[in-house]
Amino acid sequence: MPRATINIAEPSGQAITDTTWRFAVGYIPGEPNLGLVGEAQGGSPARRPDYDDSGWEICNDLPGRVSGGFTFAWYRANVTIPETINGQPTGGMRVQFETCVDDYGEIWVDGECNRDRGAVQGFNVPQRVPVTTSAQPGDQHTIAILAVNGPLGDPFGTVFVRYANLGFEW
Known part of the structure; x- marks a missing residue:
C-alpha cells in the first residue's frame, strides 16, 4: 500500500497540518493535587x-523531557488534513497517528481511545x-496524549513524546 508520513513534531509538518502542540502536567491539569x-x-x-x-503551555519540543517522579501529563493538538501529500490528493485516504510515549501513553483521537492500540501499551512501546479511514481535506482532528512516568511502582526519569507522525495510506 502506498504511504507517506508527515512528522507533526517538527515545524515543517506542523505548518502543513496547521498543528500547535500544547502541554500541561496533571491527570486533570489545573485541579488540586494535579487531578x-x-x-x-x-x-x-x-x-x-x-x-x-x-x-496550556505551547510545546515546541515534544521529545524534551518534562518533570520527574510520579507524573501524569497531557499533550494536545488539533491537526488539519492537508489537500495533498507528496502530490497525492488526501481525500479518501486512511490516516494513522504514530507515536512512542516515554514511559506509558494513552492516545485519544477526537475524544475516543482505541482500546486495542491506543490504551497504555507497555514501557516505551510504539503506538x-x-x-480516520476516509480523510477529507480541511477536516480537523484532535489528538490528546496522556503520558505517565514509570514504572508506576518506582518511577524515574521524565515524560516526553519521542515522535509524532501522521501516516497517510492510499
Whole structure:
C-alpha cells in the first residue's frame, strides 16, 4: 500500500497540518493535587476534543523531557488534513497517528481511545491508532496524549513524546 508520513513534531509538518502542540502536567491539569484523586469518576476531561487547552503551555519540543517522579501529563493538538501529500490528493485516504510515549501513553483521537492500540501499551512501546479511514481535506482532528512516568511502582526519569507522525495510506 502506498504511504507517506508527515512528522507533526517538527515545524515543517506542523505548518502543513496547521498543528500547535500544547502541554500541561496533571491527570486533570489545573485541579488540586494535579487531578489525582482516588476513584476518580468520569476520567480526565483533557481527552475530549472540546476541552479548552488555550491556557496550556505551547510545546515546541515534544521529545524534551518534562518533570520527574510520579507524573501524569497531557499533550494536545488539533491537526488539519492537508489537500495533498507528496502530490497525492488526501481525500479518501486512511490516516494513522504514530507515536512512542516515554514511559506509558494513552492516545485519544477526537475524544475516543482505541482500546486495542491506543490504551497504555507497555514501557516505551510504539503506538499506531487510526485518525480516520476516509480523510477529507480541511477536516480537523484532535489528538490528546496522556503520558505517565514509570514504572508506576518506582518511577524515574521524565515524560516526553519521542515522535509524532501522521501516516497517510492510499
